[in-house]
Structures are given as structure tokens and as C-alpha cells.
Amino acid sequence: MKHYDVAVIGCGPSGASTAFHLAKQGISTLLIEKETLPRYKTCGGGFVYRGRKDLPFDISTVVEREFHQVDIHLGKSLHFKTVRQDPTISMIMRDSFDMMLTEKSKELGATLLTEAKLKSLDFKEETVVLETTKGNFSATFVIAADGALSPTAKMAGWKEDTRKLIPALEYEVAVNAEDFERLSKVVRFDIDAIPYGYAWSFPKKNHLSIGVASARRTKINLKQYYQEYLTMLGIKEVVHEKQFGFQIPVSPRTDGFVKNNVFLIGDAAGFADPITAEGISNAIYSGKLVAEAIIESKCAPSLATDLYAAKLEANLLPEIRTGEWLSKWFYEQKTLRNILLKKYGQQFSEAMADVFHGNRSYPKDIKKSIGNKLKELVF
Secondary structure, eight states: OEEEEEEEEOOSHHHHHHHHHHHHTTOOEEEEOSSOSSOOOOOOOEEEHHHHHTSSSOOGGGEEEEESEEEEEETTTEEEEEEOSSOSEEEEOHHHHHHHHHHHHHHTTOEEEOSOOEEEEEEOSSOEEEEETTEEEEEEEEEEOSOTTOHHHHHHTOOGGGSOEEEEEEEEEEEOHHHHHHHTTOEEEEETSSTTEEEEEEEOSSSEEEEEEESSOSOOOHHHHHHHHHHHHTOOOEEEEEEEEEEEEOSOOSSOSEETTEEEOHHHHTOSOTTTOOOHHHHHHHHHHHHHHHHHTTSOHHHHHHHHHHHIIIIIHHHHHHHHHHHHHHHHOHHHHHHHHHHHHHHHHHHHHHHHTTSOOOOTTHHHHHHHHHHHHHO
């Protein structure tokens, strides 16, 4: 049975980028992917600039479009725009993007095993034995990078009810030439196009990614709101569309991120942005943090566990916790929110653009800030 220092489950942005950082430092790394690459992956594909900056190589060959302007709509009356010198959002398709990240990790020595489904984990004293459909392997560390529903996390003992997952529906939509020409020029978010949530229109190379997401875990007719959003966008003809439903984890797990030398990153950990539900940038960032923890510990499991916890608490978790509170306020306190946005909407949009660019994080004193601004308006 072949042994690796690290086995990474999943070749998405979190897993492939983790493998890249580990392999770069000479740590033997096995990437296990259940499908054949490249493969389609359900995702809006809007990659914010802070995530792009976090990658140590150029990805321009897999970027379909770049947008320096982002439009945020709130009903018919409020419309805010932000413009930046660097692209705020780069449009990618996950098949080519994930393939590039995986190839970069392979170039540095990572081993890729495709069409290999993880069947079980057997925890020994110093190693974990991984049973896959393509044989058994052992590793000192296992990194679960296999998405929101993470079978690896379940095998390692995590419960499913320790995160908040929200429903989303995305369509890859081909429209007529006239509509595509009109809608392909801008990225837009429409707040409240769906109750307690938002809709988005992301132009790709020759089609649109259009979706709706609710910030509440509740039964909701997403298809109906998607159809209403098409009407709102003024789309006259849908030439072709493919529907994809998925869940987005917008709160971190409450029962930790390491068990028995299994480390959770990305959506498996619940690290998507609670306000925007964007997950790629934090997936890459958490992959970088876990790689740093393993490298700095010299592959000592106990020390790596402590280092990873400290790195998460330094920046990522505090930002997500603030985002959780802000998301609940933003989507559920609509009356107060709208009062504030009528006066401070452009400032809010600029602040969100700064977050997308990695120039700031969500403020830790957000409750106090919002309270003060409301007092200014009321009194």
C-alpha cells in the first residue's frame, strides 16, 4: 500500500490549490477525484479579485470575461455601480479552471487519481487508510475538499446539522444575439428578486449564468423566481438552458475543522461568504492556510492542527462571523436596510467592492456602525 504525506479528496479550487502549495514544498500529495477531468461543476463562476490575487500563477487563459464594473439593483428605484481598475469579478467555467489548478499541482509533483471514489476511512495510530474504488492508500493527513455535502467529512465523523446550507438554482442560458449583446456587458446582482435573497446574471464567453439563491433554509419555488427574473432582465428568447440545483454552506461548522487528522477546507468546512454566497476565494484561501499549517509543522499532526486553528481564527473565521450577522440583518430587516441604502447605498457598494478586491474585510464593529447610521437618519 503506497503512503503519502497528504491525501486531498476533491479537485476543486480548494483541493487543487492545497495540493499545489504542498507539492511545491516537496510534500508527497495524492489528489483523489471521483470523476474524469475536466468535468462540469455547478457554480456561478464569478471569481472575485481577492481570490485571483491569492493564486501564485496567472489564470488568464481560463478567464472567459473580466468585469471592472459591478451593478447592484434593489428593486426598480435603487441602482448602485462600482468601478475598479482591476477586474472585480472574472468569469470562469469550473471545468477548465479546476483542470488548470490540478495541472499546476501535478507539475510540482502531486499525484492525481481520477475516477476514484472514496469508500471508507480507517483510522490507525499514526495514519489514515483510504479505501477507494481504485485501490487503497495511506496518508498522514487527509484533507476533505469534496464540497458542500462532503462524504469525507461524514466518514470522519462530522454531523450534517452543524452548518447553514441555503438553496440555490443556477442555469446556463443561451439567449438570442440581441439579448446577449445587451446583457453581456455587465455583471449584475438583484437584491430581493427572490424573497430573503438575490438573483444574479453572470455573462460568460457565449452564454449567461443566471441564478437565484435564498438566504433562508426554507421551501421556496426557485424555478418560479428564476422565470420571473428572466422577465425582469427582458430576455425575449431562451435558445437553450440547463438547470442545476445546489446548496451553499454559508456558516462554518460548529464542531471544529479537524478530526483524526482529517482537515476540512472550502465548502466542506462551510467557508462561503454569508452575504454573497461566493465560495471560490475562501476555498482557495482555506486551502492555502491548511497547506501552511502542515508545512510549518513539518508534518506533525498535533502541531498542524493547532496551527490551522490559529490561522483560521486570525482572519477567516472572524470575517465570516461578521458576515453571518450582516447577512441576517441585510436580508431579513429589509425596512431598516432600505432606509440605510437610500442614503448610504453607494458607500455600501464601494465597501463590498473593496471586500471583493481583498482591500478590506467586514468590520468587526458592524453592529455599532449600523446602529450609529440609523440614529443619524432617525434623529
